[in-house]
Amino acid sequence: MSSPRSSPTAAAAAPANFEELPIEIGVESDDTDSSSIGSDFSETTSVSSSVFDYVYENGRRYASQRTGKGTEYLIPNDETEQGRLDLMHHMWNLLHRGNLFRANVEDAYKKKVAKGESFRVLDLGTGTGIWAIDFGDQYPKAEVIGVDLSPIQPHWVPPNVKFEVDNFEDEWVFRSKFDYIHGRNLTGSIKDPARLFKQIYDNLVPGGIVEICENHVTGLYSEDGTLKEDSALYKYHNLLSDIGHKVGQRMDISPEMKSYVENAGFQQVDEFKGKLPVGAWPKDEALKTIGLVAQEIVQTGVEAFGLAGFTRVLGWEPKKAKDFCEQVRADYNNRKIHKIYPIFIVHGTKPAGDCSDSE
Ligand SMILES: C[S@@+](CC[C@H](N)C(=O)[O-])C[C@H]1O[C@@H](n2cnc3c(N)ncnc32)[C@H](O)[C@@H]1O
Structure with missing residues (x-):
């Protein structure tokens, strides 16, 4: 791994190899997590006066239909x-x-x-x-291109x-x-992962690296059974999975990333499986901080992932969708549910001898 340019403080960074053991639960002062992180966002300038025609729906703004033609990014x-x-x-x-x-990547x-x-x-x-900006800052001799459906970069x-x-x-x-393709x-x-990874392979130089880093959105679990199957939170993740299948852009694809990378022809494929605790329940101070940040992320993530899917794809009335999201948020804030997202990071190398499609 790279040496950090601006590492988090030792107290805030995750302890080494914590993924290998169950996460210890801290003393619970009350049942509800209220985040201490209020406005810790970066100061990224948005390009909201874009020439693209955004879609406005249920109080949220979505990518232009023009650039997003053929995609169902919700x-x-x-x-x-x-x-x-x-x-x-x-x-x-x-x-x-x-x-x-x-x-x-460093070498x-x-x-x-x-x-x-x-x-x-x-x-x-x-x-x-x-x-991309952090990478460009940290590696001044790199030439970094970021591609997105939305012009929301500074x-x-x-x-x-x-x-x-x-x-x-x-x-x-x-x-x-490219020498390195990251997602x-x-x-x-992703609509057609096999095609995408083939395209990634073809667009790397021999010896080039692909790396995909995902938290497994539909894989939320608990190590102690506190996430119950009849909870709104559990049902929500199953619904996200169904919606992804319906529109042909799966939300439960992370555990298969490794096989897509392998099947595209990459070698030395490595899969790292990690854990992301959600909420302030871990005993370890650094994991508690990470859990609080994750807790803050899911506050708006619930509707970001759910609203368009529930209304556009499942045909729910906006009120039903918003009420359900509220129940999900309450479960997220319930400190007695010790929630963890699995993390998958996969990287592979294009064989150095594969010059078949190189320039
Ligand atoms: C959840 S965000 C992740 C953003 C970024 N990779 C990060 O980790 O901070 C997914 C991004 O992928 C973009 N996206 C989705 N489908 C895309 C497509 N077919 N082509 C280009 N960008 C796409 C979305 O617009 C969105 O900005």
Whole structure:
């Protein structure tokens, strides 16, 4: 992994290898988590005066139908969502102690720089571009491109970072191949994963690296049985799974990422399985902080993931959808439910000898 540029403090970063044991539960002062994190969002400037025609629905703003043609991305792109994405970046930083990746990107970068060449990076579904910007800052000899359906990235970015508004499932027309292709939190964004990973493979140089980092959105569980199958929270995640299947952009795909990467032809494929606690219930102070950040993320995440799916896909009345989201939020805030999202990070390397499609 990379050495962090601005690591979280030792107290806030996740303890090493905590994933291997059950997470210890702390003393419970009351039943409800109220987050101490109020406005810890980054100061990303939104490009809300975009030329694209946004879709407004149930108080949320969604990507333009024009760029998003052919996709069923059901999550908004408004400022509330942008705040959620930036906070999620902070959460990943805490969870991975400031590292932006797990693959051996550092060595690949150094080799390219030693040859006087730039290290080309593509960030798929870049969102607010916060990962791409951090990468560009940390690796000044990299050339980073972030692609997204929505033009929600800031204008003021490092000179080696640029953003393009596009559908990453369309045919790619980049001027040259990449050394590293990264995608994070793409659950519910991919219609044809086999084709996407083939396209990633074809657009990497021999020896190039792919890395996908996902929290398994529909895989919420508890280690002690406190998440009950009859709870709104449990039902909510099953419904998200159903909605993803209905629209053909699955939200339960994270555990299969490894096989998609392998089937595309990548080698040295590695899958890391981690844990993301939600709420202030862990005893460990660092995990408690991470749990609180996750708790804040899900406050708006409930509607971000659910609202369009419930109304557009399942045909619910907006009031029913909002009331249900409220019940889900109450479960999220119930400190007696010791919620954990599984995390999957998969990376693989294009064989160095595969020059079949290189320039
Ligand atoms: C949950 S966000 C994750 C953002 C970012 N990767 C991060 O981790 O901060 C998913 C992003 O993928 C984008 N997206 C979804 N489908 C896409 C597609 N077919 N082509 C390009 N971007 C897409 C969405 O607009 C959204 O910004």
